[in-house]
Amino acid sequence: MKKELIINADECYRQAEQKAEHYFKLLYTQVRQKTYVSTLTVDIQMWKHNHIHHHSLFSLFSRGNRKPDSRQYHHYIQWLNYAGKLDNYLDRSISYIFMRDLSKSLDSPDTLNRIKSIVDNLKSDLTKKDKDETFSMAGLYRIAQKEGVESSLIWVINKLKTVSSNIPKGMDAEQAQRKLIKIIAGVIMQEVEEMDDNISSVGRTRRLDKAIRLGYSYGLTYPFIDDLLDAKILSNEEEKQYTDLIRTTLITGNVPELGEWNGNNVELITYIHSELRDAFEYIKEHQQQETRIGFFEQSYVFFHSQEVDRLKDLSNANYTNEELYIPIILKSSSSRLIVRSVIGAPEDKELDSRTFFYGIYNQLADDFADMFDDLKDGAVTPYTYYLKYHKTRPDLINPFELYWTVISNLIHNVYNADKKTCEVILDRAINGLKRYKERVGTNKYTEVMDIFASGDATFNKLIQHMVRKADDVDFFDKLLRDHMITILKNERKEKEEFQNTIKSLRHQINDMLNIPKIENNFLTEEQIIDAANYSLEGDGKRLRPIVAWFMGVNAYGLNSAAIEPLLKSLEYMHTASLIFDDLPSQDNASTRRGRSTLHEVYGIALAELTGLFLTQKAVEEQASLDNQFDSKTVLKLMNYSAQATANMCRGQTMDLDSKGKQLTLEQLNMMCFYKTGIGFEASLIMPAILAGENEVEMDALKKFARHAGIAFQIKDDLLDVEGDTTLLGKPIGKDAENNNSTFVSVLGIEDAKKKMWENYCIAMEVLQEVPRNLTFLKHFLDYIISRDH
Structure with a gap:
């Protein structure tokens, strides 16, 4: 059955093309007549008075300035x-x-x-x-709390994480994330500007929630359509299948089934198809009837003009000026016009007109900055084409001259020579050249200018003087862009280092945990050691000894070999608690760490004895620390450890007593701290005790551990409802089966997630109180809330 067409693709593109042709003819006349030279010369002569500063001798030598x-x-x-x-x-x-x-x-x-x-x-x-760092997850969550959109922020953070993990090699994951975040921010900004000043807080929250989700839905097209096709990751056959699918979607308003995929990227495309389908359906669901056709038409013009450009071949020496510039006018204007239709904004002819004329200005600036990367990739842009053919094609428009023509046209014909508009646009133009010169170096910049800025020597001399001398032309969005990319790259690098270190440490800790058998011992003791090693050999995360190693070695500079007994004691104690926790008299679990629980294999009685045995082995390991550390310090550590163990027992007692009861949030927090938080606290405090740290720092670490532990437990509760049994290594749904009070049963899934993030934020904020670099704890927290097992 043939699907009904929502738009007449050929007709809507033809109409858009005619409008672009008219605009191009206007620019073509101006660039050939060089009218921009006289008009912009006057503008720049006036503009430069605010930007050419004569510094005093004092200011030149003032360090503060x-x-x-x-x-x-x-x-x-x-x-x-x-x-x-x-x-x-x-x-x-x-x-x-x-x-x-x-x-x-x-x-x-x-x-x-x-x-x-x-x-x-x-x-x-x-x-x-x-x-605080506004662009941290904690900073963003605090902003979301003020606006009441925590759930949508949690949703989009999880989406961005998934997108980032699915960006294939050959594409820039940080740039993809940045673009997505930028689009989301742009859609939010559009939505805020459309709001009435008298809107209620409930109405504002509802519209912001929708804007975040619409921003993600529209922004997803950049990494998974535009960037994906530009990256040449798909084979020719796959690319045709994919573009046909996108084209059919935009013409019919429905996403076709993926069907059989011919190519090696079936897993990638299956994920992208699913994600784009959900995004498309969300946009459609929130479309206003009066803007729906406009949305599909603008989307088709954007996509088709991109395709027209993408299919160009740099070896073809016969493209006309119209073929080079009209698709650019179309894609640069339609990409911005789509945003208003995405949020369902009413038609505004003045806004739409300015958007249409403005787009090519940004596109030409971007293409100038990227020309040599584009040339290396064989992409056809006005700059790459001019670089290759300007000596043999005198008819070609110089794109740098067209750039200044567009600026002149915007200032005088679109914005009616408004002084502030002139100021801002010239600021941006000079800033772009200054940034480019700084990036490529003076020699390369001069070489580029020799090619592109040869149209009028006097005008070029004026421009280059501004590039050398003009000040106060920097922009916050550029600073923000660089800062965001730096953050994303640093976080990715730090996260990889953190994960690699954890992987290495896990192997080292696993190797040291095995309890050796003593010759000529009794058979019963052999059984206990076998049972203990069985539990220790499970696929444990080893988080507590790993955190203790980070604190001891990285934060306090302790010798890694010297604190091995501490690491073993922490894991022995934790494993003992799990053995007791799994018993039929308690949680009655059948699997733990990906295999049968200890009592299922060795029996209940031996499991109980093994738990006690491991507890005593932990004490034995702690006592051996006096070989490397002061005995008073070791006694202080053992005293703390004994109190921590007692509190963990108290937490488990509270857990057992809570079965079948509905706990309050306060009771749940307390139980969680005693059961989970104390274990994390011990892994922070015990290295601090060995290092002789002060009580103020230890109090901050205790507060951090409390909230990290609660966040960890909430994530466990969520995984018991939403997790994957294969990844978890144990069945899900055990809390409900055992009638346990959990954060999910008390708060519900959505509010449990908010509570987890609240504790995450507090823990992050506490780290600011600790006077040392504890980056690994930040990544540890990120791991806690983003883990899938």
Whole structure:
């Protein structure tokens, strides 16, 4: 059965193409007549008075006023504020975003008031003395709490994690994440600007929740359509299958079944198909009837113009100027017009018109910055094509000249020569050239300018003077972009190092746990040792000794060999607690760590004795620490350990007593701390005791452990409901079967997730109180809430 068509693809593209042709002819006339030279020369001569500063002798030698590298996020913001430049910096940055992303005109009093309000709030946030890292997960969650959108943030964080893990080799995972986050932020911004000032808090929360999910749904097309096809990961046959699927979706409004996939990337495409289908259905579900057709038409124009460009071959020397530029006009404008239709914003002809004219400005700036990467990839852009054929094709438009023509046209014909608009656009243009020169170096920059800036020597001399001398042209979104990429790359590197270290440590700890048999011992003792080793050989995470190793060796500089007895004692104690926990008289578990529980294999009585045996082995290991550490210190450690063990027993007693009862949240928190938090606390505090650390630091570590332990237990409770038995190594649903009170049974799944994140945030904030670098604890926390077993 043939599916009904939602749009006439050929007709909608033809109409869009005609509009682009008209715009191109307008630009073509101006660039050939070089009208931009005289108009922009006047603009720049006026503009430069605010940007060419004559520094005093004192300022040149003043250390306090020395400008830091703009890539140093926090230092640069502090310097701007100290130098009295932060207000103007934020004002031009937010003004630019209002023009680029919201298509606003800067001659509107309402727009200017809105920009000022955002600048004031942003400045206040950036200059707080006690500010945390806003772009950390904890910082974002705190913002989400204020807006009441915690659930949607948790949802999108999990989605971003899954997307990142599915980005194939050959694509940049950090850039994919950044683009997705940028699109989500852009959609949220559009939604906020569409809200009425009198909207209720409930209405605002509902619309923000929708915007986050719509932003993700639309943003997903960038890594999994645009970037994927550009990366040439798919074979030719796969690419045809995939583009046909996308095209059919946009024309019919329905995602076709994947069917049989011919190619090696079936697993990747199966995931992408499922995720894009869900995203597409969510957008469709939230489309307004009056904007739905416009959404499909703009989406098709965007996709098809991308395809037209993607299929170009750099070896073809016969592309016309129209063939080079019209698809760029179409894709750059439609990509932004889609956002308004995604959120269901009403039609606004003035906004749409500005969006249409503005798009190519950003595209030409991006293509200039990426020209040599594009050239290496064989991509056809106006810059790569001009680089290759400008000597043999005198008819080709110089894209750098067209860039300045677009700027002149925007300032004088689209924004009616508005002074602030002129200021912001010229700031951005000069900033782009300065950043490019800094990135490629003076020699390469000069070489590029010799090719592209040869149209008018006097104008080029003026531009290059601005590039060398102009100041105060930096932008917050560029700083934010660099900062975000740095964070994502650092986090990925640190996470990989953390995981590799954990893997290595787990092997080392596994090797040291085995309890050797003593010659000529009794058969019963052999059985206990066999039973103990059986439990210790299970696929345990070894989190407690791993954390203790990190604290002892990395944080306190203790000798790794010297603290081996401590590591063994922690795992012996933890394994003993699991043996008791699994007994028929307690949780009656049949599997643990991927295999049968100890009492199922060796019997209940021997299991009980083995738990007691391991507890005493833990004490024995701790006592042996006096070979390397002061005996008073070891006694202090053993005293703490005994109290911790007693508290763990108290927690298990509370757990047993709670069966069949509905606990309060306070009771659940207390039980969780005694059962789980104490174990984490011990792995932090016992190395601190050996290192002779002060009570203030240990109190902070105890608070961290309390909240990390609660977060860990909540995640366990969630996994018992939502987890995978294969990954967990034990059956799910045991809490409900045993009628246990858990965070899920008390709060429900959604509120349990919020509670987990609240404890995660508190634990992260506590780390700020510890006067040493404990990056591994941050990754440990991230592991706690993101693990699947």
